[in-house]
Amino acid sequence: MKTPFGAECPHFYGDYFRGRNVEECRLLKSDGQAWSRDLCKFCPVPEISRANACEYMKLTAKVGRPLSAAFMRRVQVSAYCEKSRKKVTEPQVGCGECHALPFKFEIKP
Numbered sequence: 001m002k003t004p005f006g007a008e009c010p011h012f013y014g015d016y017f018r019g020r021n022v023e024e025c026r027l028l029k030s031d032g033q034a035w036s037r038d039l040c041k042f043c044p045v046p047e048i049s050r051a052n053a054c055e056y057m058k059l060t061a062k063v064g065r066p067l068s069a070a071f072m073r074r075v076q077v078s079a080y081c082e083k084s085r086k087k088v089t090e091p092q093v094g095c096g097e098c099h100a101l102p103f104k105f106e107i108k109p
């Protein structure tokens with residue numbers, strides 16, 4: 001579903017049927033964290049989901065105030081691969097277990 005800022009996010013839920021106005025982030029909600037719609041604006045999850053659809057990678061999100069964002073509230077994401085059982089340092093790329101990195105391209109004459 002599209003977030004209030006237009007990005008497709010698998011964790012956003014909005015119910016606007018017959019005057020309802022229910023919105024929530026199910027990723028933050030599953031961790032018991034409070035969500036407000038402004039968090040979607042700079043959230044990295046839609047981009048990660050677009051780049052990597054691996055079924056084994058599980059995202060965990062928390063709301064923090066990083067120094068780089070001048071203490072603004074931001075969603076910070078960490079990823080874990082349930083197949084390789086290790087932390088994924090670059091969620092957009094994946095852990096490399098299923099798709100070996102770097103990719104090898106052969107150009108034949």
Ligand code: SF4
Binds near residue numbers: 045061
């Ligand atoms: S905060 Fe991030 S993960 Fe949550 S609904 Fe918004 S874009 Fe999706």
